[in-house]
Amino acid sequence: MTAATSEAPAASPTDRAESDGTVVLDGITKRYGQATAVDAMSLTIEAGEFISLLGPSGCGKTTTLRMIAGFEQPDAGDIRISGRSVLGTPPYRRNVNTVFQAYALFPHMSVAENVAYGLQQRRTPKSAIREQVSEALDLVQMRTFADRKPTQLSGGQQQRVALARALVNRPSVLLLDEPLGALDRQLREEMQLELKLLQSRLGITFVFVTHDQGEALSMSDRIAIMRDGRIEQLADADTVYARPSSAYVAAFVGQQNFFRGTVTEGGVAVDSPHALVRGTRADLVDGQRGQAAVRPENVRIEADAPGEPSAGVNVARGELIGLSHLGETMQFLVRLGDDQSLIARRPTPESPGLAVGDAVVCSWSAESVLLFPADDAALAGGYVAPPTL
Template sequence: MTTATDAETPPATDPVSQDGGNAPRGAVVLSGVTKLYGDQLAVDDLSLTIQPGEFISLLGPSGCGKTTTLRMIAGFEHPDAGDILISGRSVLNAPPYRRDVNTVFQAYALFPHMSVAENVAYGLQQRRTPKSEIRDRVTQALDLVQMRRFGDRRPAQLSGGQQQRIALARALVNRPSVLLLDEPLGALDRQLREEMQLELKLLQSRLGITFVFVTHDQGEALSMSDRIAIMRAGRIEQLADADTVYARPASAYVAAFVGQQNFFRGAVTESGAAVSSTHALVRGTAPVLVNAAQGEAAVRPEYVRIEKDPQAGSATASTDLNAARGELIGVAHLGDTMQYLVRLGDDQSLIVRRPTPDAPALTVGDPVLCTWAAHHVLLFPADDAAQEGGYVAPPTE
């Protein structure tokens, strides 16, 4: 990971004043921020208010503008329009080292010829902090990330997770009001990444520092964030807490990107409470369809029940229950859940997940009946961008 202090050597001055007028330290406000690369619009009139001490994630696919937004807050990119305030002060004309923020990137970029303690102390030395204070602050920073006993080691003697902790300590030793994290867990294996998610959240809770976390990994965002900003084409599609984003997504794009969904696309019924697709009439109880002739009905795999089909023939949906018949074409053991893949027809399949202890014993080739309640269905206007997100039932061969 690279920290902002490594990007350029600052003069012996303090960061931009931290009093921020009437705004509390650590508050971040983006107002109408736009960024162009040539004729390519990377960030489009984006406005966002981040509360002091908040853990907020910018989540989205590659090219959605999340990293560009982070780099503008850090000062590595300059917006073409709009304003950015940190702790109540505009920082448009402030270089990175004057912004009272530090940035942690995916690449560790620790100095290989320096010890762990020397790496952490580097930014303080550049600010000409007294040596006695440097010693105390380095010790405190290493204690925060539980790496004090490794202070005399070189980076090459550390694991990837340990190097990440050192990069965090180097960022935190300057006591920034805002910590910016750009895909910091991307280089770690899955188990270590999940451990570091917990550690990062605990660390942020202890310090009370504002964390702005950029990721394309929905699991990271859901597990750590106070709020999540789902980004699409340089704009925020939805800004809400994890429960709201998962259970009440604002669009088909968000529904597809966060978690997994089965989508049925077809004509919207007259009542607007169902979508009539080729393979099922899918009813919902909370439609968000607005003047749409074509719609998408979405249901998460964990809300679908599956059983061996007691009889052949077509299935019809009652007012509060949806049903579809098909052939089981795949079974996968995912540990605490069993995953089933069902062919509904030539052009669509359905994914089902059941808790392992309650999962039915089924064999590939079995005829199956899948059912799900109407109140678990989300209804959206048809949106091709939903295909950019999470699981969309693929066509079968």
């Protein structure tokens, strides 16, 4: 289903000199009874930007998208699209289209008729409709399927038709609410690339809602990671992956091994029950509860042997309890103790010849360690915590 515009609203005193396609959320709040879904959130989405709203269920990302689309109205704050406040403006009068996970194509209409529907509602001349529908179908490589019914299409083809229907009016902003969720993995990855290429070609602002970090990392110019109705971090993919601003972001983006314990050594280490984990950060305070994080790809693993580790290297010893072939990488699951295990991931050609049951030693550099204050809520609910057995 798509939501289309028919005409731009008249200017109001709150209009600003902002580019076509710019979206500004200015302190928006949305409540449902006593629950606050979006909490005084501010965000500027630049014209032509591909931005993803990423987070777990209930974080407020879909509610935010629905307020931009006009399906929900904020209880406080302002929303501007292309410099115009759209508070109170219905969806069909905003220069915004929306693509949902359920494509909601009309089953009795052909592909071309589905794409043309919005233009017909706007009373576009028939000659212009034919031309614009053909152009939209060309954009998504579906012109040869114009006469087919949706039931004769695959899931990926149906998604392309939904995109063509959303793009046929050339909106300033395209909103996508988990549109790839119904596709299998291979097709989803193909469509991620196609979506990004399409957005780059058209220069339209894309606002993409997902709980899939892989989608957000692979496509976005920037990612807004949401937590409890607020933005926890807003940055490009490299930054949120390599330099997360909090334990919550570190846990949600990618995979982490977390060690929890007491901060020591002048704020640059966490003394956990299974390892003293040293990092390079120095703004924690000795004695406070903290947690250290290291990504699996930064962990080296080898058979345990007598000898002292190199100075400055973090070390943890344990038993190899799991071995998984992931294609280009091998994943090792190591039990460190009754309540903690660790994941190491190495390129397949460089992987050591280990077997389940082997005694192993894992090591990683201080530079690969992230140190955070304790935040149990960030790791609750199955975001990404160290596996336990």
